Amino acid sequence: MADPKNTYEFTYILNGALSDDQIKQLVKRIRKYIEEHGGEILEVDEWGTRRLAYPINKKRNGYYVNLYFRAPGELIGRLERVLEIEDNVLRYLTLRMDAKMLRHYEGRTKAAAPEG
Numbered sequence: 001m002a003d004p005k006n007t008y009e010f011t012y013i014l015n016g017a018l019s020d021d022q023i024k025q026l027v028k029r030i031r032k033y034i035e036e037h038g039g040e041i042l043e044v045d046e047w048g049t050r051r052l053a054y055p056i057n058k059k060r061n062g063y064y065v066n067l068y069f070r071a072p073g074e075l076i077g078r079l080e081r082v083l084e085i086e087d088n089v090l091r092y093l094t095l096r097m098d099a100k101m102l103r104h105y106e107g108r109t110k111a112a113a114p115e116g
Contacts, residue, residue, distance in 0.1 A: 006071065006072075007069070007096070007105075009105075010068070012030070012065055012092035013052070013064055013090045015089075026086075030067075034069055037075050038072050042069055047066060050064055056090045062090050068105065
């Protein structure tokens with residue numbers, strides 16, 4: 001029996017002092033980790049550098065990335081462990097999407113899709 005895959009919304013903040021290339025590599029590495037461990041990336045939305053509401057590790061700015069993906073539940077613990085070890089990830093939040101969140105996400109993606 002195949003593992004049931006849940007849909008997740010995953011937001012993380014990277015150290016804003018990193019160069020563009022370092023940020024690009026770290027975002028790529030996180031995406032690759034998810035895909036290699038049974039996840040399917042649906043959407044990546046890079047919000048860019050923003051001022052933090054409060055300092056984190058004496059940093060005032062962070063690079064925000066919002067990611068939607070499908071994956072088996074056991075991936076989340078491993079992914080969060082990898083992010084805890086990574087010094088350039090300041091914060092992260094993983095939300096398993098319930099039916100209401102999924103309807104909102106699907107409605108938003110349909111509205112954003114070009115009419116064809």
